[in-house]
Amino acid sequence: MNKARIEAFTDAVIAILLTIMVLEFAVPETPKLSELIKIIPYFFSYATSFLFMGVGWFSHHFMFSLTKRVTKKIYWLNNFWIFSMSFIPVSTAWTGRFMFDKVPEYAYFAVCCFWSFTWILLAREIKAVNEEKHPEVSHKIDRMITYVILTSWYYPVLIGFVLVSIYYFPPTAMIAQLIMLSVMAINTRKDGDKVFNEK
Secondary structure (H helix, E strand, O other): OOHHHHHHHHHHHHHHHHHHHHHOOOOOOOOOOHHHHOOHHHHHHHHHHHHHHHHHHHHHHHHHHHOOOOOHHHHHHHHHHHHHHOOHHHHHHHHHHOOOOHHHHHHHHHHHHHHHHHHHHHHHHHHHHHHOOOHHHHHHHHOOHHHHHHOOOHHHHHHHHHHHHHHHOOOHHHHHHHHHHHHHHHOOOHHHHOHHHHO
16 A cells, blocks of 8 residues: 555645644734733644644654555554544634633544544554564664653553543643644654654
8 A cells, every 4th residue: 555645645644734724813803012911722722733733743754754665554553543533623623712620621632632642552553564674674663752652551540540530620621732843842752853863
């Protein structure tokens, strides 16, 4: 299966989702600076989700640059992962409008967890496909910060902590997600921009 076409399709979907998110910004009704304060919650949600998609795109690009094969299962798991991302614009808009309400924050966090689940499935399948003939590919995926965090023992503990915290302080979901994504963004593999030079 041609992985270039899958990457192109994935890139197109992510670009559309980012466009949908930015279109959710409400234009201030007056020229007063105070009007900008009203959109700060959505800006915070938007910035977090933009980083979310940026980290997701980088990790996806890295894995697909490494893999030597793309099977039918990888294709469908990739679609499943894209499907999970398609909920981000709606949950971002809802959370941005009602940042201090529990239900929207729980919904946003549920989307984040769904995304994590689909990403792990995709990463593990790419690892498995390359394990026998190209173990170096699997090894590099193992060391990706996104894979390290999402498959660690403390990630379920973090999920439990956030689920409880949202009940008392709803923005916890967004704050926790922003912190985790920042860690992933800062600690991306140093050879991530050299993958094509390794052949």
